[in-house]
Amino acid sequence: MDYRYFQYNCLIVALMFFGTLITAALLGFELPSLGMFKATFLVCAVSGAFAWFYTYVRKEENIAHTALGLFSFGMYLKPALLFSYVALRMDRPKIDDTLLAFDNAIGIDWGAVGNWAATQPELMGFLNIAYQSSMQISVISLFLVGMFFRKPIQVHQFFTAILVSGFVCGFSGGLFPIDSIYRPGVIEKEVMEQIGPVMNMAVTDLINELRFGDNPTLNIEGSIGVVGMPSFHTILSALLVWMARGTGWFFVVSLIWNAIIILATPLMGNHYVADVIGGLVTSVFAIWATHQLYRLIDAHYEKNRHRVGLFGFALAHFRKEKTAA
DSSP, rough: OHHHHHHHHHHHHHHHHHHHHHHHHTTBBBOOOOGGGGGHHHHHHHHHHHHHHHHTOOOOOOHHHHHHHHHHHHHHHHHHHHHHHHHGGGOOOOOOHHHHHHHHHHOHHHHHHHHHHHHOOHHHHHHHHHHHHHHHHHHHHIIIIISSEEEEHHHHHHHHHHHHHHHHHHHHHHHHHHHOOSSTTTTTTHHHHHOOOOOOOHHHHHHHHHHHHSSSSOOOSSSOOBBBOHHHHHHHHHHHHHHHHTOTTTHHHHHHHHHHHHHHHHHTTTTOHHHHHHHHHHHHHHHHHHHHHOOOOHHHHHHHHTTTTTTGGGGGGHHHHHOOO
């Protein structure tokens, strides 16, 4: 089986992870304990075992590649969060006023929107559920696209695009930090409590502690995302739709549900509309960058296809030359 894309994805994650740890240590962060990676180890162990079984025992390529896609996704999530936390230490001025001015210019009055949303508890409850379903939808989509629709390459492409956009989001979150639409003069605390956003002010306070160095630790339980420009929830939803291309009915389902997630992102994820637009633009860039990267990988593979093993650095070619000598 051909694992060229999976191998390069793993290399990129490893570089991000170890680069993040080195940078964090230099900045004085308390490094994460191994206990923080329990979920990562579990996902990678189970998916890795499935990939091995369907590579060497049952030899089912679609299942093996899908399992490797899940392995990649599980391996990536925690390092990506750590990268975004470390990037906060750039300590740049927040750009909330600029984003708010943009939203106002396109006709979004967050005060009025917040007051209306507070009177719609059933709708807000539904949007809350939709917004929090992103990870579950991602896993379901990986399995359906890779195994049921037999398009494992699209699973690898999706993950590579996630890598590209995750790096952009993490770096941008530090370079262009934001606070929240839930702040005095925009949407007041009392209104926020009625809406019930997923990303509440306690999360915002924790992120600010990291940003200002008040609590320089990477030992943070759970998956607390950094609210920034662009919106990663928007990017994830857009890329899930892209991964589902060519799957007929599932593409339609993916398009509808992920559109709902994107619509829920401002109120549930504390984002401005500008963040959502930025997320859509970033997803287009990530798709373009993925296609360019895969062209380079394919060209390298064709040039070195007589070598086997990880990234072509195996011993087959060396042994052949040694035998000839």
